[in-house]
Amino acid sequence: MRQRSGSWGYGMSRLSSKGWFNNLMNIHFRRVWFRAVAFTFMWWMLTEGSVNSWLVGTPVVLIATLISMVLVPPFSCSVVGSVRFVPFFIWHSLRGGADVAWRAFHPKMPIAPDLVDFPLRLPPGMSRVFMVNTVSLLPGTLSVELGANSLKVHVLDTRKNVLSELMTLETIVARMFDISLQDAKGDE
Amino acid sequence: MTPIDLLSSALLIAGGVFFLAGTLGLLRFPDVYTRLHALTKADNVGLGLVVAGLAVQVQNWFTVGKLLLIWVLVMLASASISHLIARRALLRGIKPWKR
Numbered sequence: 001m002r003q004r005s006g007s008w009g010y011g012m013s014r015l016s017s018k019g020w021f022n023n024l025m026n027i028h029f030r031r032v033w034f035r036a037v038a039f040t041f042m043w044w045m046l047t048e049g050s051v052n053s054w055l056v057g058t059p060v061v062l063i064a065t066l067i068s069m070v071l072v073p074p075f076s077c078s079v080v081g082s083v084r085f086v087p088f089f090i091w092h093s094l095r096g097g098a099d100v101a102w103r104a105f106h107p108k109m110p111i112a113p114d115l116v117d118f119p120l121r122l123p124p125g126m127s128r129v130f131m132v133n134t135v136s137l138l139p140g141t142l143s144v145e146l147g148a149n150s151l152k153v154h155v156l157d158t159r160k161n162v163l164s165e166l167m168t169l170e171t172i173v174a175r176m177f178d179i180s181l182q183d184a185k186g187d188e
Numbered sequence: 189m190t191p192i193d194l195l196s197s198a199l200l201i202a203g204g205v206f207f208l209a210g211t212l213g214l215l216r217f218p219d220v221y222t223r224l225h226a227l228t229k230a231d232n233v234g235l236g237l238v239v240a241g242l243a244v245q246v247q248n249w250f251t252v253g254k255l256l257l258i259w260v261l262v263m264l265a266s267a268s269i270s271h272l273i274a275r276r277a278l279l280r281g282i283k284p285w286k287r
Binding site: 046093097098133139145 | 210213229230233234253263270271
């Protein structure tokens with residue numbers, strides 16, 4: 001609950017005290033629009049720009065937008081942060097693939113796995129889910145369980161310093177979701 | 189063979205090597221967690237390279253978009269499913285293998 005009040009407080013601080021209701025509605029509508037445009041683009045791509053397909057496409061886009069708003073509540077997301085994330089992700093997932101491939105091909109199979117607890121600084125919500133999924137694709141780490149304030153990570157080689165890499169990832173994810181990181185609380 | 193064909197075959201072969209590594213890891217690694225490492229990461233890169241190898245050959249931007257969409261969706265599915273399998277394994281009390 002403490003976490004939740006924190007993120008609510010954060011949301012409020014972005015709104016000016018005057019006309020906050022209008023601001024809230026604007027932010028909300030901007031997100032609905034953003035998703036509708038994204039689904040429209042996807043439909044356009046899948047049907048290769050066929051004009052006739054919009055007879056089906058228009059209701060599909062509308063329904064997809066509605067369902068996505070219900071299933072995934074709106075979250076803030078920074079465009080600059082997201083663009084920065086892409087090269088970081090591609091480079092590190094390449095490294096991750098090469099690393100695990102090398103270990104699989106190596107005759108002696110150099111692995112020293114263990115579970116590691118990583119205290120999370122990200123607030124609960126979309127950014128954490130995103131972090132959990134990204135951790136599994138980066139070098140030598142696999143997210144096992146998301147606790148209240150920490151993430152249990154399976155590490156393929158404990159001789160490497162994965163914690164600092166996870167912290168770098170966390171910072172980049174935070175920038176992507178427009179979040180300022182608090183101090184880690186851990187689960188203890 | 190045009191340079192495009194050459195680049196495309198290099199990317200496809202590299203992708204195949206990563207898929208081979210992922211399968212080898214699945215067979216050689218000692219427990220469920222380490223096997224998930226091999227599958228998620230090596231296959232993600234393998235599929236990425238295969239998608240890139242096909243994307244340089246196609247004439248049409250729509251197809252490039254579709255290929256990228258396939259890669260993103262497979263990545264999303266493999267990351268979330270590997271997390272779910274690992275979580276279930278831990279909850280069932282499967283201890284990670286240690287050297």
